[in-house]
Amino acid sequence: MSVARFRLPFLGFVTPLLIWLAFPGGGELWLLLAVALVPFILCLYSLTGKQAFVLGYLVGLACYGLQLYWLVTVLSKYGGLPLFIAVPVLFLLLSYMAVYMAIFGWCGSLMLRHFSPLALLVGLPSLWVGLDWLRSFLFSGFPWMDLGYGVAGVPLLVQSADLFGHHLLTFLLLLLNTQIVLLILRWQNRTENILPMVVTISMIGVVAAYSTWRQGDVDRILQLPGTEVLSVGVVQGNIDQSMKWSPDQQQRTVGTYLAATDTLVAERNAELVVWPETALPFYPTAYPGMYEMYNGLARSGTAVLTGAPWYEIADIEKRQINYFNSAQLYLPDGSIAGSYYKSHLVPFGEYVPLKRFLPFLAPLVEAVGDFSPGRIEGTLDFGNARIGVLICFESIFGDMGRKWVEKGANVLVNLTNDAWYGRSSAPYHSMAMTVLRAVETRRSIVRSANTGISGFIDPLGRVEGASEIFTPWSGARTVPLLTQTTMFVRWGYLFGPLCCLCGFGLVAVIWVRKKRSGGEKGS
Numbered sequence: 001m002s003v004a005r006f007r008l009p010f011l012g013f014v015t016p017l018l019i020w021l022a023f024p025g026g027g028e029l030w031l032l033l034a035v036a037l038v039p040f041i042l043c044l045y046s047l048t049g050k051q052a053f054v055l056g057y058l059v060g061l062a063c064y065g066l067q068l069y070w071l072v073t074v075l076s077k078y079g080g081l082p083l084f085i086a087v088p089v090l091f092l093l094l095s096y097m098a099v100y101m102a103i104f105g106w107c108g109s110l111m112l113r114h115f116s117p118l119a120l121l122v123g124l125p126s127l128w129v130g131l132d133w134l135r136s137f138l139f140s141g142f143p144w145m146d147l148g149y150g151v152a153g154v155p156l157l158v159q160s161a162d163l164f165g166h167h168l169l170t171f172l173l174l175l176l177n178t179q180i181v182l183l184i185l186r187w188q189n190r191t192e193n194i195l196p197m198v199v200t201i202s203m204i205g206v207v208a209a210y211s212t213w214r215q216g217d218v219d220r221i222l223q224l225p226g227t228e229v230l231s232v233g234v235v236q237g238n239i240d241q242s243m244k245w246s247p248d249q250q251q252r253t254v255g256t257y258l259a260a261t262d263t264l265v266a267e268r269n270a271e272l273v274v275w276p277e278t279a280l281p282f283y284p285t286a287y288p289g290m291y292e293m294y295n296g297l298a299r300s301g302t303a304v305l306t307g308a309p310w311y312e313i314a315d316i317e318k319r320q321i322n323y324f325n326s327a328q329l330y331l332p333d334g335s336i337a338g339s340y341y342k343s344h345l346v347p348f349g350e351y352v353p354l355k356r357f358l359p360f361l362a363p364l365v366e367a368v369g370d371f372s373p374g375r376i377e378g379t380l381d382f383g384n385a386r387i388g389v390l391i392c393f394e395s396i397f398g399d400m401g402r403k404w405v406e407k408g409a410n411v412l413v414n415l416t417n418d419a420w421y422g423r424s425s426a427p428y429h430s431m432a433m434t435v436l437r438a439v440e441t442r443r444s445i446v447r448s449a450n451t452g453i454s455g456f457i458d459p460l461g462r463v464e465g466a467s468e469i470f471t472p473w474s475g476a477r478t479v480p481l482l483t484q485t486t487m488f489v490r491w492g493y494l495f496g497p498l499c500c501l502c503g504f505g506l507v508a509v510i511w512v513r514k515k516r517s518g519g520e521k522g523s
Helices: 003-007 014-022 030-034 038-045 049-068 071-078 083-114 117-135 147-151 166-189 195-222 247-268 290-300 359-368 392-396 398-406 426-441 492-522
Strands: 229-236 272-274 303-315 320-330 336-341 380-382 385-391 411-416 444-449 455-457 473-480
Touching (some): 014 030, 014 049, 014 147, 038 049, 038 083, 049 083, 083 117, 083 492, 117 166, 117 492, 166 426, 166 492, 229 444, 229 455, 247 272, 247 290, 303 336, 303 380, 303 385, 303 411, 320 380, 320 385, 336 385, 385 392, 392 398, 392 426, 398 492, 411 426, 426 444, 455 473
Parallel strands (some): 229 272, 272 303, 385 411
Antiparallel strands (some): 229 473, 320 336, 444 455
16 A cells, blocks of 8 residues: 555545544444544645645534534524525634644644654644644634543543543544554554554553542542532423523423422422523513512422523613623522623624624524623532532533632532534533533533433533433432542643644744755755
8 A cells, every 4th residue: 555545635534524423422433533533644644734734624624514513503593594694604613613623734744744753642632732722712712522522421531631621632532543643654664663652552551540540539539428419400491492582481481490390309309409591581680470480499498590691780871781691599588699690602692793894693693692791700609519600602611610610619510501402413512521521620510401411420520310302301419519629620721732832832843944954955
């Protein structure tokens, strides 16, 4: 077999297919992640920088297209955009996401041509993780389904995330893929350098040993008699997204949640019951029917943490009102014990960036809302629980869970409304990303979704009592309230930016070498 065969363009497009087959909501064959990037990287080996950039861009379009196709439903069915606008808007997002893959292609081809095998083992994983980290915050950030999330369903494989977050899992997967590429190229070139393989096996072995030990250690802590716990119930109302905001359905919606709450308290002794994002489809302070909810809370004698839209008058004279996507903690007497206003809003979902220059996206704001961001200030406290709240896609950001733990949270609650996604892979992706927040912080996560997936995630990332999607469901569990601070929360979150510096630093080394060699030839 000739290395020239790697120039065949279609070989690189095997990578998006393998990733889709490996991810939750796709084939869920997570073992494929160990080889998923091999076809793409092999193609880069014999391409010029420009060719690698173009291939990376096209592969990125295919890869993210398979992951984000459901956005057309969000934009058209719920966002009010016609298909002839929704499809191009999706393509614009895919084009942006694909740029990161294109940069990896260009830089990766340079590394493959100029670096030793050992340097490649560091350079390619660092470059990929560094680009993931950049994508997590540039233009408000959209780190949807980094590779490391693909193993979220295998608890033993994710325990090292409490060191350096999910980026460490991605790094290790890139390490494996790079090593396989090196083995193939070694066979092609008849070289005999076993040092890279020794390094790869040693790194994976160390991480595997740590994960095994850490799983047993945390499990032991969870079983200690003195570990604090809280009995929590979750209600998944499965309220039709197209009907929930209808005035004649609002009271029925509240009644649905109250009835399920009464059952959880009576049969499962739930001390706190969690309802999903915007489970109250109205502004509580301005809704006359809130008396039914107050009566229901008093009857059940339980506290409820629920999502609700909220508003505050910022300036009476200027008639300036700020709207928020909020979480409200109601006590049995109807008083509010704590509130949180969502701080990381969804661009083009909860607000439109530069909307003065994008008037054709106005229906999105009209359909969903034009919210203001809040801040993470203090936990919502109930009994011995110090609650940190992740609303909707806040759970895909590692920094959000970390910040709540820094504020003293001993349990995290994820309120979401995944009805927007329809019957797609997105709810399974969202759940997988939430699992890593539990492991990174070693906090229990209680997840309440309007249409699923709801359930309980323990500090080891084990999902208990997960619901099916698009079905009414309720459940209760006793969740542990841990207080230890992980390395990730302290400083391990810096792994991403360090990889970015390392990856692009190595690319800079290549440029310096090329300039020097060019200057010497010219002289």
